[in-house]
Amino acid sequence: MRICVFGAGAVGSHFAVRLALAGHDVSCVMRGAHLDAVKANGLTLRVGNGEFKAKVRASGDPAALGQHDVVICTLKATGLPSLASGLQPLIGGDTAVVFAQNGVPWWYDIGLSPGHPPVPDLAFLDPGGRLRAAIPKQLIVGGVVFSSNEVVTPGVVANLSPERNRLLIGECDDRQSERVTRLRAALNDAAIESPDIADIRETIWSKLLTNMSMSVLCLLTGQTARAVRDDPDLAEIVPRLLDEANSVAQSCFPEVKRVTRSGPAPDHKPSILQDYELGRAMEIDVLVRAPAAFARAAGLPTPMLDMMAALAIRQARDKGLYQG
16 A cells, blocks of 8 residues: 555654555655655654664655555644645545544534544644645544654654554544555554444544543643552542543543553553643643533533643643643
């Protein structure tokens, strides 16, 4: 398959190496020193003590790469406007455009099943409707990533979760399609787990209920998820946050498995805290504002989450990392 990874930072570069080594024609849209290093020396993935190198086509200009069967967008939500302006040269009539982002996606209401509870106004996730105008709805494929990675030096990415690297995908209307079946097979062959799922939005909420609670608490405390979970001073706070997060997720999908304080917690900083510490634009809208909008639409009281959201927004604004 011809696969383009758009926004190949840590996660995208990891996936690009695995897909290229599995025999696919892989290109990457990237920028800066990372792009320069990949052009000169290829892309390197470190997993434990192992090191894997792959040659991929890389450019900062999507028009230089041509059309693809699949575009996997691994940009953070804050970077999606660049996709709206750069996607057209990469897509054909049946290109799958996979949005592998955290949080509530901009396309959430597109292809929604009639039985889903009412969706709040999410226009703030796509200001001006740029993504809706640029991306035909029949190309949209949802994606949920479970993989921890970092760019250790330009051109070199380390995978920090060798036991868990997954990209779960599904059509935005949850229909079964040949292109999603093919892509799942390609991902699995490349050692990126991609099992069948019935509903992409249920999968989104399964991950989001942790992000909207524990990840925001990590942001406010500056601690890893495991440190927050095991902190005795937070012993009463964490369960209350998780109870509220679970209630929001289950208002949309009662089948979503509840997350509890006793569940597994990775000993690393979530992306929202990493962005804050590195001075990068923060995914406040998709991880904080959008879940709060769903809670209001469902009439759910979420005082703990509301307080956390207000503090997170204030913290991000004070550092100039959020303009909403």
